[in-house]
Amino acid sequence: MARILVLAFSLLMTNAWAQTYTDNYRVEALVTNQSESERVAAAKANLGEVIRRVLGDSAALQHPLVREAINDAPNYLSKFSYSSDNTLVLNYSPQAIQTLLQKAQLIAANASTAQGLTVYVVDVQDFTAFKQVQLYLKTVGVIRSVNLVSVDKDVLQFNVLLDGDEQLLKTSLAAGNRLQFVDGDAQYPLSFRWQN
Numbered sequence: 001m002a003r004i005l006v007l008a009f010s011l012l013m014t015n016a017w018a019q020t021y022t023d024n025y026r027v028e029a030l031v032t033n034q035s036e037s038e039r040v041a042a043a044k045a046n047l048g049e050v051i052r053r054v055l056g057d058s059a060a061l062q063h064p065l066v067r068e069a070i071n072d073a074p075n076y077l078s079k080f081s082y083s084s085d086n087t088l089v090l091n092y093s094p095q096a097i098q099t100l101l102q103k104a105q106l107i108a109a110n111a112s113t114a115q116g117l118t119v120y121v122v123d124v125q126d127f128t129a130f131k132q133v134q135l136y137l138k139t140v141g142v143i144r145s146v147n148l149v150s151v152d153k154d155v156l157q158f159n160v161l162l163d164g165d166e167q168l169l170k171t172s173l174a175a176g177n178r179l180q181f182v183d184g185d186a187q188y189p190l191s192f193r194w195q196n
Helices: 002-020 036-055 064-071 094-103 127-139 166-176
Strands: 026-030 077-084 087-092 115-122 143-152 155-162 179-182 191-194
Touching (some): 026 036, 036 064, 036 077, 036 087, 064 094, 087 094, 115 166, 127 143, 127 191, 166 179
Parallel strands (some): 115 191
Antiparallel strands (some): 026 087, 077 087, 115 155, 143 155, 179 191
Protein backbone atom coordinates (compact mmCIF):
# COMPACT_ATOMS: atom_id res chain seq x y z
CA MET A 1 0.00 0.00 0.00
CA ALA A 2 2.84 2.38 0.86
CA ARG A 3 4.43 1.70 -2.54
CA ILE A 4 1.21 2.56 -4.32
CA LEU A 5 0.96 5.84 -2.39
CA VAL A 6 4.59 6.72 -3.18
CA LEU A 7 4.07 5.87 -6.85
CA ALA A 8 0.86 7.92 -7.02
CA PHE A 9 2.55 10.86 -5.28
CA SER A 10 5.52 10.64 -7.71
CA LEU A 11 3.18 10.65 -10.70
CA LEU A 12 1.31 13.68 -9.32
CA MET A 13 4.57 15.58 -8.74
CA THR A 14 5.87 14.73 -12.22
CA ASN A 15 2.58 15.87 -13.76
CA ALA A 16 2.64 19.12 -11.75
CA TRP A 17 6.24 19.78 -12.80
CA ALA A 18 5.37 19.13 -16.46
CA GLN A 19 2.48 21.61 -16.27
CA THR A 20 4.58 24.36 -14.68
CA TYR A 21 7.45 23.96 -17.15
CA THR A 22 6.68 25.89 -20.32
CA ASP A 23 8.71 26.48 -23.42
CA ASN A 24 9.38 30.21 -23.81
CA TYR A 25 8.05 30.13 -27.37
CA ARG A 26 4.88 28.08 -26.69
CA VAL A 27 1.62 29.53 -25.39
CA GLU A 28 -1.79 28.01 -24.74
CA ALA A 29 -4.58 30.53 -25.27
CA LEU A 30 -8.28 30.25 -24.57
CA VAL A 31 -10.43 31.12 -27.59
CA THR A 32 -14.19 31.24 -28.14
CA ASN A 33 -13.99 29.39 -31.46
CA GLN A 34 -11.49 28.12 -34.04
CA SER A 35 -11.86 30.99 -36.51
CA GLU A 36 -8.95 32.79 -38.15
CA SER A 37 -9.89 36.06 -36.44
CA GLU A 38 -9.68 34.38 -32.99
CA ARG A 39 -6.31 32.84 -33.91
CA VAL A 40 -4.91 36.20 -35.12
CA ALA A 41 -6.18 37.98 -31.99
CA ALA A 42 -4.64 35.29 -29.75
CA ALA A 43 -1.31 35.48 -31.61
CA LYS A 44 -1.22 39.27 -31.17
CA ALA A 45 -2.24 39.07 -27.53
CA ASN A 46 0.50 36.56 -26.65
CA LEU A 47 3.56 37.58 -28.69
CA GLY A 48 4.44 40.27 -26.14
CA GLU A 49 4.40 37.67 -23.36
CA VAL A 50 6.77 35.46 -25.35
CA ILE A 51 9.18 38.37 -25.89
CA ARG A 52 8.98 39.22 -22.19
CA ARG A 53 9.85 35.60 -21.31
CA VAL A 54 12.79 35.51 -23.73
CA LEU A 55 14.28 38.80 -22.51
CA GLY A 56 13.14 38.59 -18.89
CA ASP A 57 11.99 42.21 -19.16
CA SER A 58 8.79 43.88 -20.33
CA ALA A 59 10.44 47.23 -21.23
CA ALA A 60 11.26 45.87 -24.69
CA LEU A 61 7.54 45.85 -25.51
CA GLN A 62 7.72 49.63 -25.94
CA HIS A 63 10.29 49.38 -28.76
CA PRO A 64 8.74 50.46 -32.11
CA LEU A 65 9.93 47.32 -33.95
CA VAL A 66 8.47 45.09 -31.25
CA ARG A 67 5.12 46.92 -31.33
CA GLU A 68 5.09 46.56 -35.12
CA ALA A 69 5.87 42.84 -34.79
CA ILE A 70 2.98 42.36 -32.35
CA ASN A 71 0.63 43.74 -35.02
CA ASP A 72 2.07 41.13 -37.41
CA ALA A 73 2.16 38.35 -34.78
CA PRO A 74 0.85 35.54 -37.04
CA ASN A 75 4.04 35.97 -39.11
CA TYR A 76 6.04 34.94 -36.03
CA LEU A 77 4.27 31.60 -35.58
CA SER A 78 6.01 28.39 -36.60
CA LYS A 79 2.81 26.38 -36.07
CA PHE A 80 -0.47 26.29 -34.20
CA SER A 81 -2.92 23.58 -33.14
CA TYR A 82 -5.93 23.08 -30.91
CA SER A 83 -5.67 20.89 -27.85
CA SER A 84 -9.44 21.26 -27.31
CA ASP A 85 -12.28 23.26 -28.84
CA ASN A 86 -11.38 26.30 -26.75
CA THR A 87 -7.60 25.94 -26.33
CA LEU A 88 -5.30 27.18 -29.06
CA VAL A 89 -1.62 26.15 -28.84
CA LEU A 90 0.64 28.77 -30.40
CA ASN A 91 4.26 27.88 -31.20
CA TYR A 92 6.25 31.00 -32.08
CA SER A 93 9.38 30.73 -34.21
CA PRO A 94 12.53 31.14 -32.08
CA GLN A 95 14.51 32.16 -35.17
CA ALA A 96 12.02 34.85 -36.21
CA ILE A 97 11.87 36.28 -32.68
CA GLN A 98 15.67 36.22 -32.28
CA THR A 99 16.02 38.06 -35.61
CA LEU A 100 13.46 40.65 -34.48
CA LEU A 101 15.26 41.21 -31.18
CA GLN A 102 18.60 41.57 -32.98
CA LYS A 103 17.13 44.11 -35.43
CA ALA A 104 15.69 46.02 -32.48
CA GLN A 105 19.15 45.84 -30.88
CA LEU A 106 17.67 44.27 -27.76
CA ILE A 107 20.07 41.31 -27.96
CA ALA A 108 23.49 40.93 -29.55
CA ALA A 109 23.84 39.13 -32.83
CA ASN A 110 25.21 35.61 -32.57
CA ALA A 111 28.48 34.47 -34.11
CA SER A 112 26.89 33.51 -37.42
CA THR A 113 25.58 37.06 -37.88
CA ALA A 114 28.62 38.93 -36.57
CA GLN A 115 29.62 41.67 -38.98
CA GLY A 116 33.12 42.79 -39.90
CA LEU A 117 33.74 46.46 -40.74
CA THR A 118 36.61 48.77 -41.51
CA VAL A 119 36.61 51.75 -39.15
CA TYR A 120 38.77 54.86 -39.37
CA VAL A 121 39.63 57.09 -36.42
CA VAL A 122 40.84 60.57 -37.45
CA ASP A 123 42.58 63.41 -35.62
CA VAL A 124 44.77 61.13 -33.50
CA GLN A 125 47.54 63.61 -32.74
CA ASP A 126 50.08 61.68 -30.68
CA PHE A 127 51.11 58.27 -29.36
CA THR A 128 49.16 58.73 -26.10
CA ALA A 129 45.93 59.33 -28.05
CA PHE A 130 46.77 56.36 -30.28
CA LYS A 131 46.97 54.05 -27.24
CA GLN A 132 43.79 55.57 -25.75
CA VAL A 133 41.86 54.88 -28.97
CA GLN A 134 43.01 51.26 -29.04
CA LEU A 135 42.12 50.71 -25.39
CA TYR A 136 38.78 52.47 -25.76
CA LEU A 137 37.68 50.38 -28.76
CA LYS A 138 38.37 47.21 -26.77
CA THR A 139 35.90 48.36 -24.08
CA VAL A 140 32.95 48.98 -26.43
CA GLY A 141 30.43 46.19 -25.81
CA VAL A 142 29.25 45.78 -29.41
CA ILE A 143 32.84 45.23 -30.65
CA ARG A 144 33.83 41.57 -30.40
CA SER A 145 37.38 42.09 -31.69
CA VAL A 146 39.48 44.97 -33.00
CA ASN A 147 42.66 44.83 -35.08
CA LEU A 148 44.81 47.76 -36.13
CA VAL A 149 45.44 47.65 -39.90
CA SER A 150 47.38 50.84 -40.58
CA VAL A 151 48.48 54.26 -39.31
CA ASP A 152 48.60 57.10 -41.84
CA LYS A 153 49.59 60.40 -40.20
CA ASP A 154 46.66 61.17 -37.86
CA VAL A 155 44.35 58.43 -39.26
CA LEU A 156 44.08 54.94 -37.76
CA GLN A 157 42.45 52.12 -39.71
CA PHE A 158 40.91 49.21 -37.79
CA ASN A 159 39.11 46.03 -38.74
CA VAL A 160 36.39 45.35 -36.18
CA LEU A 161 34.09 42.37 -35.71
CA LEU A 162 30.72 43.44 -34.32
CA ASP A 163 27.91 41.76 -32.42
CA GLY A 164 25.45 43.90 -34.35
CA ASP A 165 25.60 46.25 -37.29
CA GLU A 166 27.03 49.61 -38.31
CA GLN A 167 24.14 51.58 -36.79
CA LEU A 168 24.55 49.85 -33.44
CA LEU A 169 28.27 50.67 -33.53
CA LYS A 170 27.51 54.36 -34.22
CA THR A 171 24.97 54.45 -31.40
CA SER A 172 27.35 52.79 -28.94
CA LEU A 173 30.24 55.08 -29.81
CA ALA A 174 28.04 58.19 -29.62
CA ALA A 175 26.90 57.13 -26.15
CA GLY A 176 30.53 56.89 -24.99
CA ASN A 177 31.20 60.45 -26.19
CA ARG A 178 34.86 59.66 -27.05
CA LEU A 179 34.45 59.08 -30.79
CA GLN A 180 32.28 61.40 -32.88
CA PHE A 181 30.97 60.11 -36.23
CA VAL A 182 32.30 62.08 -39.23
CA ASP A 183 29.49 62.30 -41.79
CA GLY A 184 30.19 62.56 -45.52
CA ASP A 185 33.90 61.70 -45.62
CA ALA A 186 34.35 59.99 -49.00
CA GLN A 187 37.97 59.00 -48.33
CA TYR A 188 37.15 57.32 -45.00
CA PRO A 189 33.51 56.16 -45.27
CA LEU A 190 33.07 54.95 -41.68
CA SER A 191 35.19 57.38 -39.71
CA PHE A 192 35.13 58.85 -36.23
CA ARG A 193 36.93 61.82 -34.71
CA TRP A 194 38.75 61.15 -31.46
CA GLN A 195 37.68 63.49 -28.64
CA ASN A 196 40.57 64.09 -26.23
